[in-house]
Amino acid sequence: MLPLGETQDVGSWPRIREIAEATEAQGLDSLWVADHFFYKPPEGEPQGMHEAWTLLSAVAAVTSRVTLAPLVLCSAFRNPGLLASMAATLDEVSSGRLLLGVGAGWHDPEFEAFGYPPDHKVGRFEEWIEIVARLLSGETVTFDGRYYQTRDAVVLPAPSRRIPLLIAGNKPRMMGIVARHADSWNTAWFGRPDDRLRERLDDLDRALDEAGRDRASLERHVGLLVRDPDQAGEDDSDFFAGNVEELADLLREHEQLGIAHAVAILEPRTPQSVERLARAVELSRG
16 A cells, blocks of 8 residues: 555655565565545544545556556546546556555545535445446446436446456445446455454355355455564554564465465655565565
8 A cells, every 4th residue: 555645754655666666676566555635533633634535646657567456436527428537537547457446435524524425325325336447348338326317327448458357345235336347356354364254254255145146256355554663653552563484374365365465554654664574475475
């Protein structure tokens, strides 16, 4: 996960670019950005962030190999036609490196601040994702829903390949949408696998079974919180703080549960932390 501007130093473009280039140089697989206007804690001032899609486009220009993905775009913030066109364009300029991660959104202070309807988030998302998926498949889409309407809508130029969709969500209704539309699914944030993670994996399998879909056809992703105890940084008990060998074991534990891809928030967000993660990945694969 790239920093998005939480502080002027960590979230500056030179630092973000440095992390992106280190990730690619170290042989890791992907770079991810969150999609928020800001985060407002229950007590305290809002914490600002750079705009996700602009940042992802900039990262596409300074990398050549890694997968690029939002974790995840909030559907409410962008009309489905606009988002489908944005996705087709970024996939083109990045030579087919986009994994389109989307979700319904959750942080109500953002919705309230900018006038986005905070109600019926899942219902709105259900219509939105159907339109996006159909547009990215090259269809001409006429859709008359409760929240969205289109008339002979089309994305031109059409995507040059089928852009994979990742959906993040954990409740039963969202799991059903995942089973119908997604190529991959993400759940976050974790350290060691726990009962909460296992319950979510079981819920996902149940949703796939109910949809009549092969469980093996959906890739599972997990978000991990990883801290390097040898570097100065915030000491948060939610973060896994083992050494490189223990971090490799952590990755193996998740893989044994059927997790195909781990997305890590690193603390601190430095090239050294990226290099440390890369060493653990190499050990886990050995």
